[in-house]
Amino acid sequence: MGDVLVFAEYQHEHFPKSTLVAINAGLEMARKRGVQCVVAVLGENLDALAQKAARYGAAKVIALEHPALKNYLADAHAQALANLVKTIGAEYVMATATARGKDLMPRLAARLEAPMASDIITINDDGSVIRPMYAGNGMALVEMDGPVKVITVRSTAFDAAPESSSPSPVEKAAANIDQASLKMEFVGFNEIKSDRPQLTEARIVISGGRGLKSGENFTTVLEPLVDVVGAAMGASRAAVDAGFVPNDLQVGQTGKVVAPDLYIAVGISGAIQHLAGMKDSKVIVAINKDEEAPIFSVADYGLVADLFKAIPEMTEEVRKLKQA
Amino acid sequence: MKILVPLKRVPDPATTIRILADGTGIATDNVKWVINPFDEIAIEEALRIKERLKTGEVVLLTIGQSNWQEQLRTGLAMGADRAKLVVNDQPLDTLAIARVIAKIVAEEQPQLVILGKQAIDDDSNQVGQMLAELLGWPQATFASKVDIEGERCTVIREVDGGLETVAFPLPAVITTDLRLNEPRYASLPGIMKARKKELKEIPIGSLGLDLTPKLKIKELKAPPKRQAGRKVGSVEELVKLLHEEAKLI
Numbered sequence: 200m201g202d203v204l205v206f207a208e209y210q211h212e213h214f215p216k217s218t219l220v221a222i223n224a225g226l227e228m229a230r231k232r233g234v235q236c237v238v239a240v241l242g243e244n245l246d247a248l249a250q251k252a253a254r255y256g257a258a259k260v261i262a263l264e265h266p267a268l269k270n271y272l273a274d275a276h277a278q279a280l281a282n283l284v285k286t287i288g289a290e291y292v293m294a295t296a297t298a299r300g301k302d303l304m305p306r307l308a309a310r311l312e313a314p315m316a317s318d319i320i321t322i323n324d325d326g327s328v329i330r331p332m333y334a335g336n337g338m339a340l341v342e343m344d345g346p347v348k349v350i351t352v353r354s355t356a357f358d359a360a361p362e363s364s365s366p367s368p369v370e371k372a373a374a375n376i377d378q379a380s381l382k383m384e385f386v387g388f389n390e391i392k393s394d395r396p397q398l399t400e401a402r403i404v405i406s407g408g409r410g411l412k413s414g415e416n417f418t419t420v421l422e423p424l425v426d427v428v429g430a431a432m433g434a435s436r437a438a439v440d441a442g443f444v445p446n447d448l449q450v451g452q453t454g455k456v457v458a459p460d461l462y463i464a465v466g467i468s469g470a471i472q473h474l475a476g477m478k479d480s481k482v483i484v485a486i487n488k489d490e491e492a493p494i495f496s497v498a499d500y501g502l503v504a505d506l507f508k509a510i511p512e513m514t515e516e517v518r519k520l521k522q523a
Numbered sequence: 524m525k526i527l528v529p530l531k532r533v534p535d536p537a538t539t540i541r542i543l544a545d546g547t548g549i550a551t552d553n554v555k556w557v558i559n560p561f562d563e564i565a566i567e568e569a570l571r572i573k574e575r576l577k578t579g580e581v582v583l584l585t586i587g588q589s590n591w592q593e594q595l596r597t598g599l600a601m602g603a604d605r606a607k608l609v610v611n612d613q614p615l616d617t618l619a620i621a622r623v624i625a626k627i628v629a630e631e632q633p634q635l636v637i638l639g640k641q642a643i644d645d646d647s648n649q650v651g652q653m654l655a656e657l658l659g660w661p662q663a664t665f666a667s668k669v670d671i672e673g674e675r676c677t678v679i680r681e682v683d684g685g686l687e688t689v690a691f692p693l694p695a696v697i698t699t700d701l702r703l704n705e706p707r708y709a710s711l712p713g714i715m716k717a718r719k720k721e722l723k724e725i726p727i728g729s730l731g732l733d734l735t736p737k738l739k740i741k742e743l744k745a746p747p748k749r750q751a752g753r754k755v756g757s758v759e760e761l762v763k764l765l766h767e768e769a770k771l772i
């Protein structure tokens with residue numbers, strides 16, 4: 200039986216919570232299979248990052264360095280990672296189902312002629328996994344055959360790996376890349392900067408829907424509440440499609456999956472595609488003027504009200520609480 | 524330019540999905556079947572590219588049962604030129620689907636394959652990326668804008684934290700995100716014309732591929748149901764509950 204290899208994604212020299220989730224899921228898989236969990240970091244000049252990756256209890260961290268890995272590109276990354284899988288004889292290759300994990304891992308699977316399970320929520324003792332299908336309306340028990348299996352994990356379904364007292368040994372390896380075969384070029388990244396907590400990491404998420412009616416209302420009505428509560432902001436697809444807020448705030452089946460301690464849905468009807476991205480939140484609050492809105496069927500606390508009256512009021516109430 | 528669009532037939536996203544009690548799948552009575560929404564976006568993008576370049580051909584492909592013809596006809600009615608149906612009724616995994624598409628790509632030699640980013644039934648989000656690797660082509664997943672100039676393609680991708688731009692030479696694989704375009708409806712003349720367009724059926728066995736699935740769904744179960752809570756009477760009461768009972772604010 201081969202080891203478990205985890206692809207450690209990073210941004211700005213930092214491992215987000217989603218990466219620590221992948222490491223923890225990798226550790227769990229390794230424990231259940233009686234093998235070791237190895238973490239792979241890909242890029243250029245990885246000394247500092249590799250040391251950071253060594254804090255989470257993996258048996259080993261491997262830093263794969265190559266100029267072609269400077270920016271993330273699917274072709275170079277899939278090649279380098281596939282070569283590493285073969286070198287160390289890994290049986291499971293795991294990452295989190297972030298935009299990058301979703302982009303890379305299927306390409307890797309094809310290169311290794313391996314089956315792949317996306318967005319899994321449970322690892323069973325025999326190595327089988329459970330994953331949602333049909334926008335979370337079905338939970339599939341999935342078995343994979345073959346010497347290598349590829350998995351992405353749902354970030355809300357596993358905890359982040361805790362810091363370990365002893366650092367993992369770090370190894371450097373030259374990435375084996377056939378540069379002539381690479382065709383993709385990174386042109387640029389238009390980053391949306393925000394001082395708010397990350398949507399997928401926040402303890403509280405407040406999302407707005409079409410009911411907000413405009414981008415300006417997001418700013419003037421919803422954001423004051425978001426900020427006084429210290430929440431992350433999310434949105435429905437309708438709000439994103441209408442251009443009220445950037446695309447990376449979309450919560451749902453085809454957007455981000457979140458499961459904060461508290462999720463407040465404002466002016467969101469609760470279509471199944473939206474519920475798929477938030478119904479595992481611990482406490483759900485819905486504020487909607489339509490008492491028949493399906494969002495109320497999953498809400499712990501429902502308030503039937505006009506949001507343009509309720510949200511400023513709520514902002515004021517919370518502000519009073521915080522000052523008290 | 525020749526563009527291949529692989530599409531899947533899925534339950535209409537507005538359908539309420541019921542899981543069969545024996546765990547073998549979903550109840551299919553009362554299900555309305557449609558083209559996977561992301562694949563409709565793929566068809567639309569292919570048609571727009573053809574219209575922009577004023578030349579080319581849009582070929583649809585589906586791997587499914589004979590009655591998936593219906594969705595291919597809809598795509599033809601939107602304006603695609605012809606279609607291929609690889610007839611299959613065995614369970615296939617994503618890698619097998621990608622292999623079949625790769626085989627058709629070898630026959631058709633398109634310069635671009637546009638797929639949906641994800642089929643909304645299996646929610647895998649895999650086939651496009653797998654296909655790109657099997658072909659050794661560049662990939663641009665989650666596309667929200669596609670520009671083609673000569674043999675060079677530039678794509679804006681929806682990724683975590685913003686928008687990323689990548690570029691590459693053709694041929695290539697692109698997968699669509701929701702904001703790439705708004706698919707057109709099939710017009711009445713389009714529907715009439717579609718009846719006469721070529722729709723070729725190919726038995727999957729004739730492709731000579733080993734398609735034994737390596738991933739098997741053993742059981743499909745309904746998720747635990749979330750209990751609906753209660754309605755509160757006022758903002759004041761809501762904040763009080765969140766503060767004192769839930770202790771979250």
Ligand SMILES: Cc1cc2nc3c(=O)[nH]c(=O)nc-3n(C[C@H](O)[C@H](O)[C@H](O)COP(=O)(O)OP(=O)(O)OC[C@H]3O[C@@H](n4cnc5c(N)ncnc54)[C@H](O)[C@@H]3O)c2cc1C
Nearest residue numbers: 408409410435436437451452453454466467468473488506
């Ligand atoms: C392929 C596909 C993928 C999709 N993926 C996603 C996804 O990932 N995420 C997602 O969210 N959706 C997704 N959708 C879309 C989904 O089906 C719904 O259309 C969408 O979630 C609706 O957004 P909404 O609730 O903001 O808008 P609406 O359904 O229009 O609801 C607006 C709500 O606001 C309320 N409202 C209006 N004015 C006020 C007011 N003054 N005060 C209080 N309440 C008010 C209304 O009562 C209504 O309930 C997808 C759809 C498809 C087909």
Ligand SMILES: Nc1ncnc2c1ncn2[C@@H]1O[C@H](COP(=O)(O)O)[C@@H](O)[C@H]1O
Nearest residue numbers: 529530586638639641642647648649650
């Ligand atoms: N049976 C199929 N026939 C043709 N294309 C398919 C099929 N299954 C998936 N695809 C394509 O692959 C995309 C991604 O599907 P998936 O990886 O299953 O989420 C879809 O949006 C389709 O474009």
